[in-house]
Amino acid sequence: MKFKIGLAQINVSLIKEDNIKKAENAIESLASGGADMVILPEMFSCPYNTAFFPKFAEKEGGETWQRMSAASLKNKVTLIAGSIPEKDKGNIYNTSFVFSKDGTQIGKHRKAHLFDIDIKNGQYFKESDILSPGDSHSVIDTEFGKIGLAICYDFRFPEFSRKMAMEGAKILIVPGAFNMTTGPAHWELLFRQRAVDNQVFCVGVAPARDYDGVYVSYANSMVTSPWGDVIERLGESEQLMITEIDLDYIDQIRDQLPLLKHRREEIY
Amino acid sequence: MKFKIGLAQINVSLIKEDNIKKAENAIESLASGGADMVILPEMFSCPYNTAFFPKFAEKEGGETWQRMSAASLKNKVTLIAGSIPEKDKGNIYNTSFVFSKDGTQIGKHRKAHLFDIDIKNGQYFKESDILSPGDSHSVIDTEFGKIGLAICYDFRFPEFSRKMAMEGAKILIVPGAFNMTTGPAHWELLFRQRAVDNQVFCVGVAPARDYDGVYVSYANSMVTSPWGDVIERLGESEQLMITEIDLDYIDQIRDQLPLLKHRREEIY
Numbered sequence: 164m165k166f167k168i169g170l171a172q173i174n175v176s177l178i179k180e181d182n183i184k185k186a187e188n189a190i191e192s193l194a195s196g197g198a199d200m201v202i203l204p205e206m207f208s209c210p211y212n213t214a215f216f217p218k219f220a221e222k223e224g225g226e227t228w229q230r231m232s233a234a235s236l237k238n239k240v241t242l243i244a245g246s247i248p249e250k251d252k253g254n255i256y257n258t259s260f261v262f263s264k265d266g267t268q269i270g271k272h273r274k275a276h277l278f279d280i281d282i283k284n285g286q287y288f289k290e291s292d293i294l295s296p297g298d299s300h301s302v303i304d305t306e307f308g309k310i311g312l313a314i315c316y317d318f319r320f321p322e323f324s325r326k327m328a329m330e331g332a333k334i335l336i337v338p339g340a341f342n343m344t345t346g347p348a349h350w351e352l353l354f355r356q357r358a359v360d361n362q363v364f365c366v367g368v369a370p371a372r373d374y375d376g377v378y379v380s381y382a383n384s385m386v387t388s389p390w391g392d393v394i395e396r397l398g399e400s401e402q403l404m405i406t407e408i409d410l411d412y413i414d415q416i417r418d419q420l421p422l423l424k425h426r427r428e429e430i431y
Numbered sequence: 432m433k434f435k436i437g438l439a440q441i442n443v444s445l446i447k448e449d450n451i452k453k454a455e456n457a458i459e460s461l462a463s464g465g466a467d468m469v470i471l472p473e474m475f476s477c478p479y480n481t482a483f484f485p486k487f488a489e490k491e492g493g494e495t496w497q498r499m500s501a502a503s504l505k506n507k508v509t510l511i512a513g514s515i516p517e518k519d520k521g522n523i524y525n526t527s528f529v530f531s532k533d534g535t536q537i538g539k540h541r542k543a544h545l546f547d548i549d550i551k552n553g554q555y556f557k558e559s560d561i562l563s564p565g566d567s568h569s570v571i572d573t574e575f576g577k578i579g580l581a582i583c584y585d586f587r588f589p590e591f592s593r594k595m596a597m598e599g600a601k602i603l604i605v606p607g608a609f610n611m612t613t614g615p616a617h618w619e620l621l622f623r624q625r626a627v628d629n630q631v632f633c634v635g636v637a638p639a640r641d642y643d644g645v646y647v648s649y650a651n652s653m654v655t656s657p658w659g660d661v662i663e664r665l666g667e668s669e670q671l672m673i674t675e676i677d678l679d680y681i682d683q684i685r686d687q688l689p690l691l692k693h694r695r696e697e698i699y
Contacts, residue, residue: 282687319690321589321628322699349627356624359617360589419550422587431590
């Protein structure tokens, strides 16, 4: 089966309404360009900094959620709505909501691995100061088959991707925002190797790079194939991209090199 | 702790005695160049083809084993003796023997994932036609700390490397012989990403490329760092290389980006 995914590498500003509007416009542009599924970046509604999360957080079903549901319905696309800070019972999560083309929520994923870094005399950034982690991986049934959803740092853990691939996910979709240290060092490598190991497509969607912003994202949104090739790669600026995914290619690769069949679960 | 590893990217001929002699010479050269640990390629004693395995197979303690034990003692090096076909109770394994610098066997690894490929109207090659698989990963204590040992296709499986890293292996050593399809596509990627995921050094040692040989090896023996950089990479011809490994660098990387601590075993 072939279908088209649209990647929205958009900027994130300090004003939530502007961010939502920008996402709505991107969804509309990508849908009118032929995208069947649209993917937004991590924290597309809110600057990526713990100080902003409480103020921007909304409950499931809140305004941003409603606008995204409406956008998927209006444009008839499956929507992987990047992520937003989600408020629930006094906790805040980094959450991705997924909508079918009729605007129904068909899944969600809460970032399960929080990015905490504390280098002596260096960088300090702890998501866990503000955020709570999700407690599960997320494989979601879409009209284009099963997708696995990971948010940024989740993708660092090979067990997590593997689990989703073993449950049938054919595409691993990763709203993410690597920084200017980890991005150049590891972003492409990671998307290529997770694709090779699991013989799936991998898609990373990041905010555009804004040197004046609260957070400088590496950007470089990317699609990799089950053979590990980079199919598409964006640069650093705001950009929308449509790529065709051919799910049959997964079967071809798995026939030729049956990695998943050759796993030896009993000895791991 | 710093120490020097020597990689022997040597050719494999049809004559076992020549192969053993070549390995002995390589060990001697690398040791006299300062190597503390020497690593030989997969199937260094025997052409990489199932037809040759039964004829070249030896028991543990057999002639090749004795010559390698003697070479480690004579040259005062820890020796990761690539691999050879090992005969045991009617089975044949693809086995790596490891010797300390006094010639004592301190560990062994039997390839646990056999490379079987059978493409319709295409390539047919099944190690399992002749070989039996090992039943375990192998973490071996050396005077330079714990090493994890994988043979070629074993390294394709992220669970296997992860298990060895979690048991304390600081270097994953992989005698391997990728072919001219999988090598250019995946060899470097694999050594870089396993190193990044597990924050360890990875070392791959392959036979040199011989277009007239029974098997055409991709070669490109390689050392990657816990940050995913390629520290050393050989070309296709016969070559010996000595590289310094600084195990303290692992701690630096793990302090800065504590991936292994951030694993969430309970949700995998």
